[in-house]
Amino acid sequence: MTSLKRHFALFICICFMGNAIYAQRLNDPNTIGWYNTFGTIYTGKKQKMSVWLEYQWRRDNVITNWQQSLTRVGLQYHFKNNVSALLGYGYIITFPYGDYPAGRYHIPEHRIWQQLVWNGNVGRIAINHRLRLEQRFIGRVNQAAPEHTITDWVYLNRVRYQLRATIAINRKKMEDNTWYIASFDEIFIGFGKNVNQNVFDQNRISLLAGYQYNKMFRAELGAFNQTLQQSSLVGGRQVYQYNSGLIMNAYITL
Numbered sequence: 001m002t003s004l005k006r007h008f009a010l011f012i013c014i015c016f017m018g019n020a021i022y023a024q025r026l027n028d029p030n031t032i033g034w035y036n037t038f039g040t041i042y043t044g045k046k047q048k049m050s051v052w053l054e055y056q057w058r059r060d061n062v063i064t065n066w067q068q069s070l071t072r073v074g075l076q077y078h079f080k081n082n083v084s085a086l087l088g089y090g091y092i093i094t095f096p097y098g099d100y101p102a103g104r105y106h107i108p109e110h111r112i113w114q115q116l117v118w119n120g121n122v123g124r125i126a127i128n129h130r131l132r133l134e135q136r137f138i139g140r141v142n143q144a145a146p147e148h149t150i151t152d153w154v155y156l157n158r159v160r161y162q163l164r165a166t167i168a169i170n171r172k173k174m175e176d177n178t179w180y181i182a183s184f185d186e187i188f189i190g191f192g193k194n195v196n197q198n199v200f201d202q203n204r205i206s207l208l209a210g211y212q213y214n215k216m217f218r219a220e221l222g223a224f225n226q227t228l229q230q231s232s233l234v235g236g237r238q239v240y241q242y243n244s245g246l247i248m249n250a251y252i253t254l
Contacts, residue, residue, distance in 0.1 A: 026237050028098045032245040033062040034224060040076070040253045050076045052086060062245055066095035066106075074115075082119035088112070100239045102232060103143025108150070110137040126174060128164040130186075133157075156194050158201060162186035166210075178212045182220065197238060202228040206247055219250045 039053035052074035058067040074088025090111040096104055112135045120127045140152040164184035171178045188201035208222030224247035230239040 024237050026100055026234055026239045028100050028239055028241045030060055030067075030098050030241060030243045031062055032067055032224070032226070032243045033059045034245075034247045035059070036247070036249045038249065038251050040251075042254065048078055050078065052076050052088060060095075060097040065097060067097050067243075068095065069093045072111075072113075074113075084117045086113075086115040086117070088115070098241060100230065100234050102230070103141065105141045105143055105148045107141055108139040110153075111135070121173075124168055124172060126166040126168075128162075128166070128184075130160075130162040130164070132160040132162075134160070154194055155192075156190060157192040158188055158190050160186060160188045162204075174212055176212070176214045180210050180212065180220075182208045182210060182222075196231045197233070198229040198231050200229055202226060208247070208249070210249075216253050217251065219248070221246070221248050223247070 034056060035058075036056040037054070039051075041051045041053070043049045043051065052072065054070075054072040056068070056070040058070065059065060060067045070090065070092045072088055072090040074086045076084050076086040078084045090109075090113060092109040092111060094102075094107045094109065096102065096106065113132055115130065115132045117128065117130050119129075134157070136156040136158060137153045138156060139150040140154055142149045142151050162184055163186075164182060166174065166180055166182040168174050169179040169181065174180065184204075184206055186204045188203070190199055190201045204224070204226050206222050206224040208220040210218060210220030212218035224245055226241070226243040228241040228243065230241065233239075
């Protein structure tokens, strides 16, 4: 009986601790829409090298307001056995949105990134692993200035891992004129001396339906959720954004 009381007391303490931690957070739900285009241009007859082009038009309130503008370019090398490595550069602009924005001005970011991708199959399921390392240079903007003024650049590191599964519906595998469903989950972890309380940076999860017309073009539409911890505290409390909405992707391969 004494042991049962101890376990019950421990359970009550854990519940109170969980509620206390949750109460210290500021929750910020938003409805978003991400509209993305990804391009791969192969160079040379052996198709060992390719150029990566990407633009993401990220919106708040589904489409009416800005969330982010993201442009990436890169050079990719394709190894055997469906493995590729990429070195790229990105320019990102994050706009003020939600109930707890960083300020009234947009924040620019220069980003260098390295990526390793490997693909495989488990029966009809195509599995995609993506490991990405990012070196981020984020503009420190004087939000109290009468106009947009960058006072400094902050260097941050981040690592990301995405697992994606794709299942062909009307074919045994992904080929021309194939309908498919796909799902992915991606976690972001910040590290280095300049990382704040958001070592856990964010997590993204999505469920999509798509159509592959041929090897040169496919498109997909789905539901998307982003859980994001802001780097800065508001009134000494952490801000967690719970963003959900639509995601549309178009893939072009030349």
